[in-house]
Amino acid sequence: MNKPKNQTLDPQDWESMRELGHQMIDDLIDYWKGIRNEKIWRPIPEEIKKSFNESIPQEGQDPKAVYDDFKTTIFPYNKGNVHPRFFAWIQGTGTPLGTFADLMASGMNPNTTIGEHSAMYVDRQVVNWCKELMGFPSDASGILVSGGSMANITALTVARNAFGEGKIRQKGLVDYGKQLVLYCSTETHACIKKAAEILGIGSEFVRNIPVNEAFEMRSDLLRDQIEADLKLGLSPFAIVGTAGTVNTAAIDPLDELLEISREYGLWFHIDGAYGALAKLDPVYADRLKAIEEADSLAFDLHKWLYVPYEVGCTLIRDAKKHRDAFAYTPNYLLQESRGLSGGLDSINHYGFELSRGFKALKIWMSLKEHGREKYAQMIAQNNRQAEYLTQLVLENPYLELMAPTSMSITCFRMTQKGLTEEEIRNLNREILVRLQEEGIASPSSTILNGKFTLRVANVNQRTRFEDMELLVEEIVRIGLTILFGEKNN
Numbered sequence: 001m002n003k004p005k006n007q008t009l010d011p012q013d014w015e016s017m018r019e020l021g022h023q024m025i026d027d028l029i030d031y032w033k034g035i036r037n038e039k040i041w042r043p044i045p046e047e048i049k050k051s052f053n054e055s056i057p058q059e060g061q062d063p064k065a066v067y068d069d070f071k072t073t074i075f076p077y078n079k080g081n082v083h084p085r086f087f088a089w090i091q092g093t094g095t096p097l098g099t100f101a102d103l104m105a106s107g108m109n110p111n112t113t114i115g116e117h118s119a120m121y122v123d124r125q126v127v128n129w130c131k132e133l134m135g136f137p138s139d140a141s142g143i144l145v146s147g148g149s150m151a152n153i154t155a156l157t158v159a160r161n162a163f164g165e166g167k168i169r170q171k172g173l174v175d176y177g178k179q180l181v182l183y184c185s186t187e188t189h190a191c192i193k194k195a196a197e198i199l200g201i202g203s204e205f206v207r208n209i210p211v212n213e214a215f216e217m218r219s220d221l222l223r224d225q226i227e228a229d230l231k232l233g234l235s236p237f238a239i240v241g242t243a244g245t246v247n248t249a250a251i252d253p254l255d256e257l258l259e260i261s262r263e264y265g266l267w268f269h270i271d272g273a274y275g276a277l278a279k280l281d282p283v284y285a286d287r288l289k290a291i292e293e294a295d296s297l298a299f300d301l302h303k304w305l306y307v308p309y310e311v312g313c314t315l316i317r318d319a320k321k322h323r324d325a326f327a328y329t330p331n332y333l334l335q336e337s338r339g340l341s342g343g344l345d346s347i348n349h350y351g352f353e354l355s356r357g358f359k360a361l362k363i364w365m366s367l368k369e370h371g372r373e374k375y376a377q378m379i380a381q382n383n384r385q386a387e388y389l390t391q392l393v394l395e396n397p398y399l400e401l402m403a404p405t406s407m408s409i410t411c412f413r414m415t416q417k418g419l420t421e422e423e424i425r426n427l428n429r430e431i432l433v434r435l436q437e438e439g440i441a442s443p444s445s446t447i448l449n450g451k452f453t454l455r456v457a458n459v460n461q462r463t464r465f466e467d468m469e470l471l472v473e474e475i476v477r478i479g480l481t482i483l484f485g486e487k488n489n
Contacts, residue, residue, distance in 0.1 A: 094306065
């Protein structure tokens with residue numbers, strides 16, 4: 001019998017691949033080293049966009065040619081969140097070692113869900129470190145996920161399945177017989193409402209409690225709404241407090257929400273996707289102390305731990321309730337006491353995914369490289385930079401602060417006497433776009449009290465205080481140019 005020829009996707013010339021790998025690393029180092037002098041963002045030319053409509057290649061290319069194509073069509077048009085003046089949405093910068101950790105994780109390529117191998121132990125250690133950072137008990141449970149949205153829905157799944165007699169997982173919501181109700185503020189992240197829809201609660205039964213002038217949930221109105229729902233025969237089951245809203249970084253009155261949750265026997269979840277790690281900043285430690293008493297917590301590590309995308313974490317105080325919400329062992333996932341099928345409890349018993357990359361490695365390497373105290377200093381620095389920017393805004397006659405500054409988010413706009421609200425909106429929208437198109441900085445925007453607002457969210461480990469000065473100068477320069485023209489500026 002003639003055996004078919006063996007085929008592989010490995011390179012025929014390993015040394016050429018080594019040389020290409022070295023070139024990729026060199027290019028990245030040069031990119032990071034000189035990023036401050038680069039434009040933060042570039043518009044993608046139409047001919048480049050059209051190239052992404054080409055059909056799938058039928059034959060392969062030399063790896064160097066593929067990399068050259070990447071350097072021409074992709075690398076120059078990055079989003080920009082590695083740049084020191086990227087302040088849009090809430091997106092971290094990453095670090096060199098974190099990036100190299102992802103390279104090593106991809107090279108090892110383990111499915112970090114099941115089996116006896118080193119990645120499983122690193123994953124467990126990183127979750128334990130997350131518990132330490134947040135003040136959760138050592139016997140609590142946790143899981144690394146893709147980000148805040150998945151972290152929130154994971155926690156709320158546990159909350160739903162643990163409610164009442166804990167039979168909803170098996171028998172469903174209809175069998176329970178009463179409508180569950182979830183409580184959060186009008187400023188809560190949209191993923192909470194999505195989670196409620198996916199979990200069968202329905203967006204109609206997500207109660208968005210009004211906020212005060214600082215955009216924090218009003219606990220008195222929360223209590224009133226719970227009482228009203230009980231009178232209607234509904235079943236309140238969970239309160240979601242936010243540790244740093246996406247709009248303004250407002251911190252809900254977590255201590256009060258915790259007290260109300262205990263009074264009514266409700267699950268208390270904290271969405272700390274953005275702000276939970278501000279617990280490491282002494283200025284915010286007391287306001288975030290209630291995190292340590294929450295039933296569950298969601299937070300991102302690709303924001304304020306500055307690791308490369310993507311990784312978030314869910315922590316659950318009651319490990320049994322966590323496992324009971326997800327555990328399932330089909331015949332093809334039987335565990336043994338020895339061998340590759342031995343080892344730690346399978347991570348798929350604590351979440352939905354069975355296929356998981358080795359995302360823990362970049363956190364493990366990063367925390368070893370810098371240590372907890374360095375991260376505490378970096379988070380505090382971002383918060384002090386926001387306070388500095390606030391002071392610059394207050395001192396500038398052309399600028400108006402639009403919300404109290406909390407943590408590292410500053411909301412403001414340019415204004416001018418005699419302009420209508422619509423003209424002010426159009427002015428600031430144009431300022432925002434020109435800042436980005438000129439490659440100066442990338443804030444984003446939001447609407448506060450019906451008014452268009454520039455929004456600077458700083459979770460950037462490369463930002464300097466001088467960047468805040470430049471940002472204000474350029475906003476005013478561009479604004480005056482729009483209003484009065486280049487010559488009069």
